[in-house]
Amino acid sequence: GAGVSQSPSNKVTEKGKDVELRCDPISGHTALYWYRQSLGQGLEFLIYFQGNSAPDKSGLPSDRFSAERTGGSVSTLTIQRTQQEDSAVYLCASSLANMAGPEQFFGPGTRLTVL
């Protein structure tokens, strides 16, 4: 596609429910990243995928968070038993390859609100 797309753009859920956020990277990009932007916290890294290598999950805040990337393309970030502190904008980015720092391109984000 022309750019990174994410869905849904907005998600409101009740505390304790599970949510799935989707990211479609730019076609041909082998690296995919998830970040979170919380009010007053800035942008923080969550997880990244590079080709067939094991993902770097070092930024996931708890075991309620997980992500997968199917077929080296679309990625889903799942948050189980959501809490109010999970409310944030979740941003996905992709890049051509993870070597020597390629440019990362971001999607519009999913705004998650946990009531």
Place this chain on the structure above:
Amino acid sequence: KQEVTQIPAALSVPEGENLVLNCSFTDSAIYNLQWFRQDPGKGLTSLLLIQSSQREQTSGRLNASLDKSSGRSTLYIAASQPGDSATYLCAVVAGGSTLGRLYFGRGTQLTVWP
């Protein structure tokens, strides 16, 4: 752990002024530095990417410099316009085991008034 700081946190200027936004990072072992723009309620738009071997990059009215040894970058905006109003974010890709992830500053919120 890499830490990125941006100064000032906010800036309000009249149209036409030349601006300098500052970014500093604690670990000079970076692969690149990227400047982004974020409009309210929107995602990030990449403005400039400077590889660690480069000193500066230019795009239109924007010029970004990198001094890796001192851990500093500046984004220069010439002849500012109201349409430049946004939050500007600086981010670095650190080397080693964290290769790939971006470390972000908190941003500079820029307002350019007519």
